[in-house]
Amino acid sequence: MAQKESPLILIIRHFNAPDDAVLAADIQHWRAQQPDHERYYQEVHQLWMAAADAGALAQVDVHASVARLAAKIGLDEGELFTVERLRPRNHLLQWAVGLAAAVVVSVLVYRQYRPAAIHSITRVTHAFKDSVLLSDGSMVYLDTNTAVTYPEQFAAGNRTISFASGNAFFKIAPDDARPFTIDMGHTAVRVLGTSFNIRKAPEQIHVDVKSGRIMFLANDQPKAILNAGAAASYNLQNDSITTFLHQQQNSDAWLTGELRFSDAPLSEVFRTLETYYHVTIDLDTNLSTLGKLNANFNNNKLEEVITLLEQTYPIRIVQKGDRLIIKSKHAL
Template sequence: MNKKTDIDIVIRYLEDPDNEQHKQQLNDWIQQDTANLDIFLDMKAMWQGDPLPAASAFDTQNQWLQLNATLETLPSATISAPAATTASRNTRVFQMKARYWWAAAAVLAIGLTWTWLGPGSYKTITTAQNLDSLHLPDGSMVYINAHSTVRYSRTFGKDNRHIKIDKGEAFFDVVKNDALPFTVDAPDVEVEVLGTAFNVKAAKAGVKVFVQSGKVSAAYKSNGSGKKVILTPGQEASLARHGNTIDTRFYKKNNNILAWKTRCLTFDDAPLNEVAAALSDFYNVQVNISNQQLNDKKLLATFPNMPLEEVLDIMRKTLQINITYKDNLVEIY
């Protein structure tokens, strides 16, 4: 069955879920291949506008087996007329199972939205306000920040080690494999490594790549500039969206690029504007410094996963400054 026909079957059911013929067609199609259940649930979630958070440990195959086991244990004595033929009995038993199928599929959809197994060649992980981690088939680890979307090939580790970050931020701890380079595809930028630990942040303004260990190549993909940079530990590259410039800088050991992962903010005589930027990233708030004379003030402090209100209170007392926090806006004056 071609893909257009497959999509038509799902859409017809979603448009008229009470239509028995559409139910039957969809049920027959799902029975043809276990992957079709993933496609249906993906399209159903998008149709209903459901959120797609991530939980990479969800065992899809096990859930499929449990669902089949449930269907097989349904009661078969569903015919009330003693004279019913064997064919009629089988038909009515199948219809009973079909109704249980839709109920079970609806319940299963709730679990599958944690790990989005959509159509195509990629498996997609999306986080909302939570952090998540992903153990890839080659042994590499991915730590995913909140409000991020990461995809990786269904054949990952076999003939490729290709992963995409559509938005947000992720830290990669990559197992070395000289024969199969590890590549990260971000908007307008491609990152390639053999074995290393690095961070990729894809924002509206552009992509930032920070290297914790090893070496990383970051390059523009399709703007024709051919520009690339080789990054070493402690170095970060900033590549503008739809641009052709690459800015690099070195960070000292105590920086907050990976604070979202370690859940700890550390400031070692950091200027106030640097503190404001770190607070904005970590707590997902807007921070404004209305009195520019305060930029000369420096902060020496460590905040291990503390609530923002407590951090701001310590800053008030330590730096002797005024701070207000309301409606996701922090004003420093």
């Protein structure tokens, strides 16, 4: 990019003349040089788009604007300009034009550098699932009964949202210069670019990493670094964390609708069913001798899963509302 003009001026020229191929190529080359350039370009672009009420500077009616200003200080419009050119005809008018230009520049500088007001949005799901597209391109998928707060636009150098409760799957847009933080009160998850699931209950937080790598923090202290395929459970009561080499297969089942069991003990199967179908399961039989389950379910109703389990194992399942009782078929 030519150094005779500042990047800001050249970017604005580019916005005013998007068909200028040479200027567009210079801007593209400058943006690619370093992340700070790209961030600066995006900030100017957002300011440009937000200032739709101002329009392009090339379209400003200078004659009318200065005439209105001069009228306010007691000059007749006929004294302002010659017919041929918009040129001041006396020193007072030169002062007026200079004042107008100074006001315009001051307003533009103020609009560019004033601290942006950060508007926060709180999304709470109840009976329905939802999703949120964040301003950096990251996606957050919300399960039922989940609450999250996020800024309408992330501040420069910071990507932080608050996760109050529930179950959510995060797909974070990569940005090496701005780590992404999910604040959960005394705990947090920090990432660069990855996908993972967080389930936050009153006494426990469970994290499963699908791709990339995350850092789990408690009281601003790192507790664990989890790579793709790993998981961790943090106990909020005693400040303890347990990590797993392999993530739970079904941590994102609420999002995909798929339940996958591979050599899964029945005790694990029923724990998964409790979470997925939002039921309570009481075990009234010894399941340790009943073998393991290998099965896949895709958006099946609970009754369909119950039928398969009763056909596969010597158990009978009694359903009472949102409570299931598991008994042995041989029990009286």
